[in-house]
Structure formats: structure tokens, C-alpha cells
Amino acid sequence: MGEVISVAMLIAVLGFAVIRPRGLPEAVAAVPAALIVLLTGALSWAQAWAEIQHLFPVVAFLAAVLVISELCDADGLFRYAGALMAAKSRGEAHRLLVFVFVLASAVTAVLSLDATVVLLTPVVFATASRMGVRPKPHAYACTHLANAGSLLLPVSNLTNLLAMSAAGLTFVSFAGLMALPWLAVIAVEYVAFRLFFASELSIPATNPEPPEVPPLPRFSAGVLALTLAGFVVASFFHIEAAWVALAGALVMLTRALMLKQVSPKDVPGFINLGFLGFVLSLGVVVTAVVEGGLGAAIGAIVPQGQSLVALLLWAGLAAVLANVVNNLPAVLVLLPFAAQAGTGAVLAVLIGVNVGPNLTYVGSLATLLWRRIVQAHDHETPIQEFTLLGLLATPLAIVVGVLALWGSLLVMGGAA
Amino acid sequence: MRVAVWVTEGTWPACVDAANDLIGSQRAEITLLHVREGGRAAPEPGFGSLMGRGRVRRASEELQQLSQDAAEQLLDQAAERLGRVATVRLETGFPERVVTALADEVDYLVVGRDGDRSRLGPQSLGKHTRFVIDHAPCRVLLIWPGSTPAIGSIPPPPPDR
Numbered sequence A: 001m002g003e004v005i006s007v008a009m010l011i012a013v014l015g016f017a018v019i020r021p022r023g024l025p026e027a028v029a030a031v032p033a034a035l036i037v038l039l040t041g042a043l044s045w046a047q048a049w050a051e052i053q054h055l056f057p058v059v060a061f062l063a064a065v066l067v068i069s070e071l072c073d074a075d076g077l078f079r080y081a082g083a084l085m086a087a088k089s090r091g092e093a094h095r096l097l098v099f100v101f102v103l104a105s106a107v108t109a110v111l112s113l114d115a116t117v118v119l120l121t122p123v124v125f126a127t128a129s130r131m132g133v134r135p136k137p138h139a140y141a142c143t144h145l146a147n148a149g150s151l152l153l154p155v156s157n158l159t160n161l162l163a164m165s166a167a168g169l170t171f172v173s174f175a176g177l178m179a180l181p182w183l184a185v186i187a188v189e190y191v192a193f194r195l196f197f198a199s200e201l202s203i204p205a206t207n208p209e210p211p212e213v214p215p216l217p218r219f220s221a222g223v224l225a226l227t228l229a230g231f232v233v234a235s236f237f238h239i240e241a242a243w244v245a246l247a248g249a250l251v252m253l254t255r256a257l258m259l260k261q262v263s264p265k266d267v268p269g270f271i272n273l274g275f276l277g278f279v280l281s282l283g284v285v286v287t288a289v290v291e292g293g294l295g296a297a298i299g300a301i302v303p304q305g306q307s308l309v310a311l312l313l314w315a316g317l318a319a320v321l322a323n324v325v326n327n328l329p330a331v332l333v334l335l336p337f338a339a340q341a342g343t344g345a346v347l348a349v350l351i352g353v354n355v356g357p358n359l360t361y362v363g364s365l366a367t368l369l370w371r372r373i374v375q376a377h378d379h380e381t382p383i384q385e386f387t388l389l390g391l392l393a394t395p396l397a398i399v400v401g402v403l404a405l406w407g408s409l410l411v412m413g414g415a416a
Numbered sequence B: 001m002r003v004a005v006w007v008t009e010g011t012w013p014a015c016v017d018a019a020n021d022l023i024g025s026q027r028a029e030i031t032l033l034h035v036r037e038g039g040r041a042a043p044e045p046g047f048g049s050l051m052g053r054g055r056v057r058r059a060s061e062e063l064q065q066l067s068q069d070a071a072e073q074l075l076d077q078a079a080e081r082l083g084r085v086a087t088v089r090l091e092t093g094f095p096e097r098v099v100t101a102l103a104d105e106v107d108y109l110v111v112g113r114d115g116d117r118s119r120l121g122p123q124s125l126g127k128h129t130r131f132v133i134d135h136a137p138c139r140v141l142l143i144w145p146g147s148t149p150a151i152g153s154i155p156p157p158p159p160d161r
Helices: A002-019 A027-039 A045-074 A077-089 A093-131 A136-148 A158-167 A171-196 A218-236 A241-258 A264-271 A273-291 A293-301 A308-325 A327-341 A343-358 A365-374 A385-412 B012-023 B056-082 B095-103 B127-135
Strands: B002-006 B029-037 B087-093 B108-112 B139-143
Touching (some): A002 A027, A045 A158, A045 A264, A093 A136, A136 A343, A171 A343, A171 A385, A218 A241, A264 A273, A273 A327, A308 A385, A327 A343, A343 A385, B002 B095, B012 B029, B012 B108, B029 B056, B056 B087, B087 B095, B108 B127
Parallel strands (some): B029 B087
């Protein structure tokens, strides 16, 4: 009975997150769903509390990184990068694509995929259209790399943060094992983009004059570099990296408020409490589902061991699940099982859930189906173009990424 | 005569100049058309992985606004370069369909080659442009923006012919 309730609540939470009736935040459904799971006894309060204690630092870490990225934007760091790209591209669209790939991969790695989608994509779009090149490949590269480029660091993606502690990895060991897969996946995406958008990228800019590049916002660039160095140092002293992020965010926030770059009323928006509530509640509901009978069923179908084939299966399973129910629930469900199998399995799951959402252009089958229903009355031909790019590039990127991971594990001995 | 110019990034200056040459001193009704890819023609990929973040809508709105501004600016520049009285149309949808529909209302459609322009051949047309040329129910003036590749850029015929 408890299991039925938990699964029903999970479906309700995910359905609400996809449909977003009246644009209400996802937490509106997730928090009551978590309470129902607890009140009906599908999960004990102690188990729920353990899950929340486990998730809270992770989400707080992401929240601090998001504050840093917003304040970097307010300080003009993204505008600076946009102008620099335009100046270095010399009016050639394919050169601009190289810079977009480098920048989007770096921003995603350091400031998380949220920053790339929310803050970098508009800057890239504006840069491309100011140069007079077709913006589509560049804007689309940003959103693709927000997923595919989020393998390098624990902060790059919320899924990584969730996995880092489950796999018993430190900041540095995570980055060490994932550097090669990160590069491999980006390389596959780059080749796919060059082939797929060959026509758009061959058109020279109508406005090739390089724009005036504003001075580098030294403060935000400096704090960002120090924060990143802090993650590495903290990792050696076994200090939670979240504290470093929090310190960086506080330093930047103090200055931004003093310079009136942001007003105090913007701050709650940066922290995004609704999102915090959503993730914690989702974690509780998913734990209830996994602790119930469904957990045993999942345990029976997941791959065993950490051979190359097993890693590929882990990544494939994760990618499929991410496309069916979205990346966050997928990683929450698979992590406990992958952690038992070992570090390699956890990292393979991450390759699946991070790169996998590029398969369908909206990120999950549920979203796709919903859009179909909404647009059922619309007789235009369905789009093939973007789905085709995803279908071509994503499976290959995942396979190449897992091969690179397998290589890293052999060299660095993490497979033990 | 009625002349439509398809204004797209990269190729519009050559198309506007060609339209001017075509019209010369004749009387003409000119339409400058730019089509933004919107809705399902230009989905917002990647947003699906940002589950639970309310900020996604902000990015989406910002992109919409940027794309609208960029399109308006493109058409302003084209109208200025044309230097004649013209109807300016900004539409959102599937570009190849919208342009082909406009072609039904005019005598001439001016289109630029927007593919690989290093050699003569079918790759010099982007997919939307190819659709428009294949389907346009009017005369089409097809432009090589910039310099036209040499005739020698066509590969030799296969040896068995």
C-alpha cells in the first residue's frame, strides 16, 4: 500500500513539474507529496530526515554557486566574454563556434549548467546576431553543452553533487576521473555541430568589425578563480567545498550590494528557495519509492560489476531513465545501486544522466509527450531537425564518454 | 512589379543590392521579409535538465526578446540599404513555409545562397533555401553573396561517361 502511494506521489510530482499549471513552482506539488508520503507511513520520519540531511548541503552548495554566477553576470563577466568572442572570431561563424564551445564548456564546468542556460545563452545569441551570423548553431551549442559539458567538476551539475558523496569521491579525484570523458564528449558534440550546421556556419558575418571589448571585470574574475582554487585546497583538507562556495558568494554579494549592481530584493531570487524545497521533497519521495518494493525490482535489473560492458549498460540505463523521467529523479533512483557497484558505475550513471537529456530536445520524454498533447491542434509538421542532431550525437557521445571513463579508471585505478 | 526579398543573416546585403539592380528605374512594390524561427521550429533544448529551477522561464523570455530585437534591427538595416519605399514584414514560424507563401503574392523573389560558397554545386543552398527554390510559385532571383566560385570548382564528370 505504502509503495502504491509513493509511486503515485512520484508521478504526481514529476507530472506537475512537466506541466507547471499556471506557471506555479514545482515545490507546490513536491512539498505536499513528501508530506503525504510521510503521513501515510510510506517512509519513516527518521529515513526522511536522513535523506534531507544528506541532500541539504548538496543543494546549498549549488545555491551558492548560482549566486556567484548571477553576480558574475551583474558584474559584466558574461558581457565581457561575449565581446571578446566576437572580437576574436574575425567575422567567421565557425571560429565563433569554437569560442562558444570553449566558453560554454568552461562556464558549465565551473558555474554549473544553470549558468550556461540562463546567463550565457542570451549573451551568445546577442553576440552572434550583432556579428551578423546565424545565431542558431551558437545558441543551440550552449544548450547542448549545458548538458554535455557538465561532466568535469562536482559543481557542474546537481547530479554530480548528489553523486560525489555517494561515490566517496573528493573534488579533485572526481575532476581527475571525469576530465577525459568531459573532453571526449565535447569533442563528439563539436564534430556533430560542424557537420550538422555546416551550411549556417559557412556564411560570413555581415558585421565583421570587432566590437569594443570592455575591460575584464577583475573582481568577479578574481573571486571566481579563488573560489575554484579554494575547492581544490578544501578537498585536500577535507573541508566541505560548499563552505568555499558560500564564502565566495558572500564576498561577491557584499560588493555587488555596495556597488548597487543588485538590490537586496533580488537576493531571494538568486537563492531560489522553491528549488531547494523541490529537491528535498523529491529526494524524500524517491527514497520512499526505492525503499519500497520497487527498489528490489530495480536492484534486480541493474548491471553488475564494473567491466566496460557494465559501465556502458549503466550509462545507457541512466540515459534512458533521464529521458523518461528527467535527470534529477533518474539519478536519485539509480545512485544507491550504482554506489554499491563502485565508483566507475556512479560516474557512468552521471555520463548517462548528464549527456542523455540531449537526446530529445526538451530533455525528457514526459515533457515531449506533454508538448505533443498541448500542440495536438497545431497542424504544422513536427520538427525533425533538432531531434535528428540529438539522435545522432548523443548515443555516440555517451559511448565515447564511457570509453574515456573506462580508460581513466584503468590509469587512475578507481575501478577497484 | 512586385518584388520580395528574403532577408536572412549573412546574405541580406547581397540580396538587397540585387533587388535594387533588378528594379532599376521601374516602379515596384517591394517587400522585405525576415522569418524568426519560433515555437516548434526553434525549441529550447536543454531546459529539460533544469528541472525545478524557476529561472528557466526568465532565460526563455530573454532569448525571445533578444531574437525579436535582432530581427527588427536586421530589417531596419535592410530597409536602409535598399533606400526605397518598402513593406517590411517580420514573421515567426517555419521560414521555408512563410517565404514560399509570400512568393505566391509576388512576381520576383530574391534569395541568397546560404550554404557552402567555396564551390559551385548543390551544397551552396541551405535546407530552407532549397525548399523555397523548389517550391516558389514565382520567378526566383538566386544570388551568390560575395564572390562567385570559378567554373573550375565543379568536379570533373565520372570517368565512365
